[in-house]
Amino acid sequence: MINNDSIFEIRGLKTQFFTSKGVVPAVDGVDITVRKGEAVGLVGESGCGKSMTAMSVMQLLKKPGRVVEGTIKLNGEDLLKMNKREINDIRGNRISMIFQEPMTALNPVYTIGKQAMEALMIHQKISKEEAKAKVIDMFAKVGIPEPEKRFSVYPHQLSGGLRQRVMIAMAMICNPELMIADEPTTALDVTIEAQILYLMNQLQKEVGTAVIMITHNLGVVAESCDYVYVMYAGKIMEEAPVKELFKNPLHPYTFGLMNSIPKMTEVKTHLYTIKGMVPNLLNLPQGCRFCPRCDKAMKICTMYQPDLYELEDGHKVRCFLYNKEVMESGK
Amino acid sequence: MNSKKLNRAADLAAEKIAGGFSMEGTDWIPEGATQPAKVEAEAESEIAPDETIGEQIKSMFKHNKLALVSAILIVLFILVTVFAPIVAPHDPYVQDLTQRLQGPSAEHLLGTDNYGRDVLSRMLYGGRVSLLVGIFPTIISMTIGTALGLIAGFYGGKIDSIIMRLADVLMAFPSLLLAMLISYTLGNGLLTIFMALSVVSWAGTARVVRSEVLSLREKEYVEAATSIGVKRGTIIRRHILPNCVPTLIVLFTMNVPGNILTESSLSFLGIGAQPPSTSWGLMVYESKQYLQMTPVSTLAPGITILLLVVAFNFLGDALRDKLDPSLKN
CATH class of the missing domain: 3.40.50.300 (P-loop containing nucleotide triphosphate hydrolases)
Incomplete structure (x- = not known):
């Protein structure tokens, strides 16, 4: 500081x-x-x-x-x-960004895991399996319960707080x-x-x-x-x-x-x-x-x-x- | 003097504020917050189960019997025309002039036509043309329309203007007239009809998709995708197109009967399917002269067209009610 x-x-x-x-x-x-x-x-x-x-x-x-x-x-x-x-x-x-509305900042047609993988797949040359493992790690880090199970869940199934955690995970990944x-x-x-x-x-x-x-x-x-x-x-x-x-x-x-x-x-x-x-x-x-x-x-x-x-x-x-x-x- | 006063007031205010917040470390966080997972997990149990498009459609059929009947009817039509050689009781092309213009009988369920051919068998074979023409040009024109609509809506500006003015020009012509024009220039035949119908009807799809994209591209998740470095092409493909799918499904069920009707009109006017091959529209045309003698051979294909078109419309309506995001919640 x-x-x-x-x-x-x-x-x-x-x-x-x-x-x-x-x-x-x-x-x-x-x-x-x-x-x-x-x-x-x-x-x-x-x-x-x-x-x-x-x-x-x-x-x-x-x-x-x-x-x-x-x-x-x-x-x-x-x-x-x-x-x-x-x-x-x-x-x-x-540089990454977190948005105000966790309700609308996630694409409703993709699972949260897939969306979180997107940034990784673009910026780092790693395989899908590695990316998935990293995403699950990150989900656990931001306090998403049962990250393996949540990986393949759609945004509308999550509460606002959990969605904002997903956004943070995506921003920090x-x-x-x-x-x-x-x-x-x-x-x-x-x-x-x-x-x-x-x-x-x-x-x-x-x-x-x-x-x-x-x-x-x-x-x-x-x-x-x-x-x-x-x-x-x-x-x-x-x-x-x-x-x-x-x-x-x-x-x-x-x-x-x-x-x-x-x-x-x-x-x-x-x-x-x-x-x-x-x-x-x-x-x-x-x-x-x-x-x-x-x-x-x-x-x-x-x-x-x-x-x-x-x-x-x-x-x-x-x-x-x-x-x-x-x-x-x-x- | 003024600033002194202000400073004293500021000190006072700061004290009051400091009373409201504690600024040291994170000791203000309630005990439970250190285990956020636990708190969230409780809320999680109440979350609605996942509803995929497939499940939504299933529940639609459960609650909307009209849609179910329509879907069954459509599938039935497709099956009997695909398996026409097995299902048909007679050869559709064999003429028997001794049997011409007969009414329904056990031998010929829907009677015979002008040349003594079995109307039912001809309808089964003719349905192939009608359904093919209903479905494939729709797929082609919607693919073109979707692609152009996506580009026009997403990029905007000059590209948008060019594409949409082109669409306006196409829409300004009566579509039947334009299809006739194309058929006449390129000669008769199924392929020509395919092309004519594809060219004529992309404009409507492009308009709908464009307007959809205009609202979708302003969505925060598109912004979010941009902010993690997703390229524009990928954003269109992965984030905007999938969100158009419900609209496209509905549009499809509405375009298919439109094309079936246009084909019927074209055949009726003599520039569609060519004898001896046939389509429902052509059958209505061929037998209209004998309407008074054997009404069944005109009415049967006509009513079949009507049923199919109505079935597609009902199904489209039901799908729209179920899938259209603007009608949800």
Whole structure:
């Protein structure tokens, strides 16, 4: 966790959708660094660009969407400069992905064993028998009971939790360097969620795979990540090691997010909410993107976009409140 | 001053949040979660048994007697025409002018035609043509239509436009007229009919398959397959095509009677099966002049066509109800 060798770097990623109404900047200059074996959280509201960041990495973007700028480097190799063959060699082998809906992410007409074998057969030159043995091993590892029997079972015969275990098995089967989990527990109930997060943590420690955990659930981040990025309207608003962020949230947005979690120790009649809505990406405010919803908004916030200011111990925040010059010159 | 205030508030909030989560290690995980297999295994016992396509069809026949009768009828028709040489009481081509235009009798169950040939025997042999023409051009046209529909739906863009406009052009012609045109240009014969029917009817299949693919390619499992590095061709073949199969089965049972009818029409118009060989459509045509004298020799093949077409339609309906994923759950 403390080592500094980053295996995965996103720099200045801009993903835009070219619609008939105009250009939608879904991801707007995002920088993310993942170190070996580290779990990085990417948090934000719906529509803030977290999933689009993941899609850009896997190059799964659909038609009007395109990466316009930036680099995505896995161990120094730029994924965006690769051709289709090279990308296919990386997908599922060195970078894999877990999807939100375990109900729909498995093909209903194939047995789960056959589907899990697919990645192995593509990326490793091994016989069917070896692949089957490996899959059964992996199924056992992710806690699927009676893996030999489950090997030839269809997805609809499994519960949501088991299906998500299958997805994890499929994602981990080639021992990838990076696993992107796009809201892996959103569709599951809380007890299963806890089990799945525990399982992912265990596997991550065992295999040394780095994880990007995309979620809107701060609880999930607190439990499973080492470092957090808070995203809003296509931009990173704040980034910090997880403990630092929870101890000391700086950005008014992060602050609002944390305040809107109900707490068991407190009796409240109304739950705190951040007023307003995520801005229309076609019609963004001129200044800071969070400005229209911000309690602490100043005059300058409506006019200029703040940069990501670095504070002590790696805590970075995109807010004028933490820019000394601005604060000293008076609003 | 402002930031100081904010910081104090932040500290306060962090304390409250920390009360909600414990961030140290994994001690928050309940005891049972360390043995996830156990928890899941209990839920597992309630899981519905596997239902393959075969089992679904079996249960369909159990609950839908009409479908069962239709299926039996179709199989019966296929069997008696395949084994026509064994089943047929007379040689279908032997003429006996002393026996012409007779009504049903013990010797000739469905009477005789204009040349004194046994109508029942001719129907058994003619059924071969009708069924062949019903089934094989359907297979050919559906193969073409499926392939083109898959390509058009999956790749989209220009390829899609070209294929679908071509289909539109074909669909713009009345299919019977187009089939007649092809038959006339290429000369008569069974092969010509096969080709004519294949060329005419792929467009419908292509449209249905394309629309199916448009929805299937957006499915998460297709995305998931892409994300583990499966090539596009393989995705079409292994992940999209198998999910089209229920639709294709239904489409097949609907296309077969369509082709049987088209063949009957073509034969009726004189460009289908050529005498002395025959088909049901041709038999209706040949005996229509004698409708008043021996109605049986016209009605029998006509009613047989009707029965077969209706049977295929009922079976198709039942299969659709059972297999169509959009009607499930």
